[in-house]
Amino acid sequence: MSNEVFFDRKEVSQLTIKNRISVFTGGFGSGKTETALNYALYLHSCGEAVTVVDLDLINPYFRVRVVRENLESKGIKVISPDGKLAGADVPALPAAIYSIFEGKGHAVIDVGGDDIGATALGRFKEQLNVVPRKIFFVVNTCRLHTREQSGIIKMMRGVERTSRLQVNALICNTNLGRRTDANIILQGYKVITGVAEQLGLPVAFIAARRELADQLGCPGAPVLPMDIFMKPPWEDFIGL
Amino acid sequence: MTRLLMKGNEAIGEAAVRAGCRYFFGYPITPQSELTHYLSRRLPEVGGLYLQAESEVASINMVYGAAGAGARVMTASSGPGISLMQEGLSFMAGAELPCVVVNLMRGGPGLGNIGPSQADYAQATKGGGHGDYHMIVLAPNSVQEIMDHTRRAFDLADQYRNPVMVMADGIMAQMMEPVDLEEDGQIQLPAKPWAATGTAYHEGRNVINSCFVIPEEMEVVNLRLEKKYQQMRQSEQLCDGYLLEDAEIVLVAFGTASRLCRSVVDKARQRGIPAGLIRPITLWPFPYDFIGEIAGTFKCMLAVEMNMGQMQEDVQLAVKGRIPVYHYGRLGGMVPVARDILEEVIKLYGGGAER
Numbered sequence: 001m002s003n004e005v006f007f008d009r010k011e012v013s014q015l016t017i018k019n020r021i022s023v024f025t026g027g028f029g030s031g032k033t034e035t036a037l038n039y040a041l042y043l044h045s046c047g048e049a050v051t052v053v054d055l056d057l058i059n060p061y062f063r064v065r066v067v068r069e070n071l072e073s074k075g076i077k078v079i080s081p082d083g084k085l086a087g088a089d090v091p092a093l094p095a096a097i098y099s100i101f102e103g104k105g106h107a108v109i110d111v112g113g114d115d116i117g118a119t120a121l122g123r124f125k126e127q128l129n130v131v132p133r134k135i136f137f138v139v140n141t142c143r144l145h146t147r148e149q150s151g152i153i154k155m156m157r158g159v160e161r162t163s164r165l166q167v168n169a170l171i172c173n174t175n176l177g178r179r180t181d182a183n184i185i186l187q188g189y190k191v192i193t194g195v196a197e198q199l200g201l202p203v204a205f206i207a208a209r210r211e212l213a214d215q216l217g218c219p220g221a222p223v224l225p226m227d228i229f230m231k232p233p234w235e236d237f238i239g240l
Numbered sequence: 241m242t243r244l245l246m247k248g249n250e251a252i253g254e255a256a257v258r259a260g261c262r263y264f265f266g267y268p269i270t271p272q273s274e275l276t277h278y279l280s281r282r283l284p285e286v287g288g289l290y291l292q293a294e295s296e297v298a299s300i301n302m303v304y305g306a307a308g309a310g311a312r313v314m315t316a317s318s319g320p321g322i323s324l325m326q327e328g329l330s331f332m333a334g335a336e337l338p339c340v341v342v343n344l345m346r347g348g349p350g351l352g353n354i355g356p357s358q359a360d361y362a363q364a365t366k367g368g369g370h371g372d373y374h375m376i377v378l379a380p381n382s383v384q385e386i387m388d389h390t391r392r393a394f395d396l397a398d399q400y401r402n403p404v405m406v407m408a409d410g411i412m413a414q415m416m417e418p419v420d421l422e423e424d425g426q427i428q429l430p431a432k433p434w435a436a437t438g439t440a441y442h443e444g445r446n447v448i449n450s451c452f453v454i455p456e457e458m459e460v461v462n463l464r465l466e467k468k469y470q471q472m473r474q475s476e477q478l479c480d481g482y483l484l485e486d487a488e489i490v491l492v493a494f495g496t497a498s499r500l501c502r503s504v505v506d507k508a509r510q511r512g513i514p515a516g517l518i519r520p521i522t523l524w525p526f527p528y529d530f531i532g533e534i535a536g537t538f539k540c541m542l543a544v545e546m547n548m549g550q551m552q553e554d555v556q557l558a559v560k561g562r563i564p565v566y567h568y569g570r571l572g573g574m575v576p577v578a579r580d581i582l583e584e585v586i587k588l589y590g591g592g593a594e595r
Contacts, residue, residue: 028274029247029416061271061356061414089270089354116277142245142418144254176245176418232415233575234499 006205006224012046016106019134023121024171025163026138027146027155028113031173033064035138035207036110037071038226044076049105054080056112057091057120062230064110070229093120101127115158122163129165136204137167139195141174141188152195169204170196172221180208182215189219242421248413249274251383252342252406253282255390256314260427261340262288263313265302267295270354271410272316272344296321300328300341307337308448310435312394316342319360320351322368329403330369333465334450336434338397340390341375342406344413347573355573356409356496358546364405365524365554372462374469375403376476377523379494383417389521396476398430400468407523409546411496411575472525479527480519483509484534487516489589492531492555493544494520497576501544504581513589523551531558540588541565544581546574 007015024036037052044050052071054064064071065080072078079096081088100107101124111121121128128135137156139146146152156167174180174188185208196203205222213225246254253275256264264283268276276292283290293299299315306313317325322343332339345360347353364377376396380386386408393404436446452458483505484490493501498519508515516538520527535541540563543552549567556565568584570576 029245029250061410114277140245142243144244144246144250147244176243177416179243179418232411232499233496234503234578236578 006042006222007046009046012043012048016043016048018132019106020131021100021107021109021128021133023109023111023128023133023135023165024138025111025118025121025135025159025167026113026171026173027140027143028117029143030113030138030140030146031175031207032113032138033062033110034226034229035136035171035173035224036108037064037067037229038207038224040071040076040108041074041227042224043106043108044074051077051079051100051103051105051107053097053100053107053109054078055093055097055109055120056117057093067229091120093123097124098127101131111163114155115162118159118163121165125164134168134204135163135165136169136171138171138173138207139188139192141191142176142184147191149191149195149198152192153199156199167201169202171204171207173207175209180212182212185212185216186219189221193220241423243418244421245416246383246387246419247274247416248383248386248408249344250278251387251419252316252390252413253278254421255387256340256394257282257286257288258424258427259312259391259394260429261312261314261394262286263303263306263311264288264290264315265293265299265306265313266315266317267293267299267321269318269321271346271356271413272318272342274413275316275342275344296324297328300325300332303339303341304328304332304335304337304448307332307339308335308436310432310437312338312398312429314340314342314394316344318344318346319348319357322360322363326363326369328369329375330371330373331450332403333369333373333375334371334461335448336401336465337403337448338394338401339403340393340397340406341403342390343408345407345409347571353573354410356411356546356575357571357573358409358495358497359548359550359571360407361523361545361547361550364407365526373465374472374524375405376400376472376525377405377407379407379521379523380412381495381498381519383412383415384419385521386412387419387421398432400472401434402468402472407495409496476522477525477527477529478521479530480521481530481534482517482519484516484518486514487537488514488539489585490516490518490538490541491544491581491585492518492520492541492551494523494551497544497546500576500578500581504578504585507578507582508585508589511586513585515585515589520551526554526558528554528558531555532560535559536562538563542585542588543567544576545569546576547571
């Protein structure tokens with residue numbers, strides 16, 4: 001598949017008909033939130049009605065709710081703890097989450113990290129088993145616990161155990177932040193392909209910073225060009 | 241050498257393990273919880289012990305016990321928990337026990353909130369606990385530095401037989417940056433002939449104690465401790481300077497605020513303002529010597545902190561009234577915005593900041 005276009009409009013519409021809900025799981029710091037946001041924006045740019053659900057009860061920093069306004073201004077619906085609870089450190093989920101199982105359009109769920117973060121997902125096991133959905137497992141092979149096949153599988157099994165759901169596909173999000181280069185991504189993709197073959201699962205796509213996306217050649221999986229949302233405050237130069 | 245993407249919390253934990261720390265006693269608190277999570281998995285892998293105590297008071301006293309027995313040991317918390325540990329820290333300073341304490345600051349006072357803050361500066365550097373004591377306080381500003389300084393903290397603690405604090409905030413703890421991990425080699429830990437390891441291991445009785453009921457004896461201990469603190473002041477002051485050579489307005493900031501200020505200095509320079517940055521890495525001992533020597537060449541200084549001017553006082557002490565020292569701060573879990581700091585710099589440089 002060409003890596004110039006991630007999926008074309010037709011493929012996206014088929015994808016979202018086949019899957020009403022995309023769930024992004026993975027280890028702490030695997031890049032679930034960035035990947036989920038970019039995936040949601042991509043579906044939105046193809047004309048799909050998209051809702052993003054913030055299910056991250058684990059990490060109080062760098063989560064979907066900090067970019068809520070940005071997403072809503074683009075026309076993407078965001079379901080996350082509101083108002084006073086947005087900055088609270090409490091395991092509370094908004095009741096509005098149930099709307100994604102009934103309404104139309106596509107929902108993207110950003111789950112908290114590791115097996116612990118996936119516990120909250122288990123709450124929706126019944127609902128998720130009766131709608132067409134895909135559970136993605138995001139992997140960054142530059143993270144300590146998911147550098148090798150055995151670590152990746154152990155992490156994935158942990159997520160499956162606590163969520164009581166089965167992963168349908170892997171996503172390669174190998175990166176070293178600003179120090180990422182094409183070679184690092186391709187090395188990571190190789191490791192993740194090995195895991196996918198062993199488990200009999202597909203690699204759904206490779207997530208890569210926009211400036212690197214067209215340097216990957218034809219890696220064997222579609223490439224989702226990523227814009228980075230979760231920036232530290234010193235990289236935020238608005239008005240400077 | 242392996243290059244990995246790590247969170248600050250993970251870097252603290254991994255650095256501790258690589259420094260030979262095999263004991264952690266603590267209690268989870270946001271934004272530190274990922275550190276306890278990390279060590280609860282990592283320490284058993286290397287034959288170490290992770291123990292979640294019933295409280296921070298219990299944690300620090302377990303640290304006291306392990307340190308007294310000669311172990312490399314660590315605890316970590318955020319403001320509310322660190323406050324509970326102050327008695328234990330004073331006891332450890334009095335009994336001359338090495339340990340590493342990590343404070344990942346959050347908004348306060350009181351229970352406050354989980355937002356990033358630097359408002360525990362005074363507590364860490366001016367005592368916190370009771371009695372005449374000090375501890376070295378290290379303030380890293382990147383995940384790599386968190387790794388390096390946490391590891392170094394264990395060496396400093398053993399060298400001076402004193403608690404050492406690594407202090408950062410929620411942003412440092414939670415953000416991810418690339419880190420170079422050296423190959424995990426054998427560590428040679430220093431001998432601790434003073435530790436209470438039993439008479440099979442040392443001659444005579446080794447007593448770990450901070451109770452000196454005779455005032456004459458307590459004073460001798462106080463003077464001995466002071467000698468040690470004086471040595472720390474002479475040898476351990478550490479700071480980083482950026483574009484100071486021709487600087488007229490110099491920002492002073494540590495940790496998260498220093499990362500913001502570095503970009504502010506760059507932006508100010510683009511506008512023709514000769515700005516610079518001094519970043520204290522040791523908050524105690526504060527880099528009085530460096531700032532004292534160089535301050536006369538500037539027109540004014542601006543302390544940028546996520547508190548109401550706690551470090552500003554130390555800058556003023558270093559400057560000794562020769563130039564004005566201003567303050568810009570955000571509070572309560574709010575992070576300064578680079579644009580606002582730049583506006584403050586423009587305002588000060590444009591008018592009223594003259595000598």
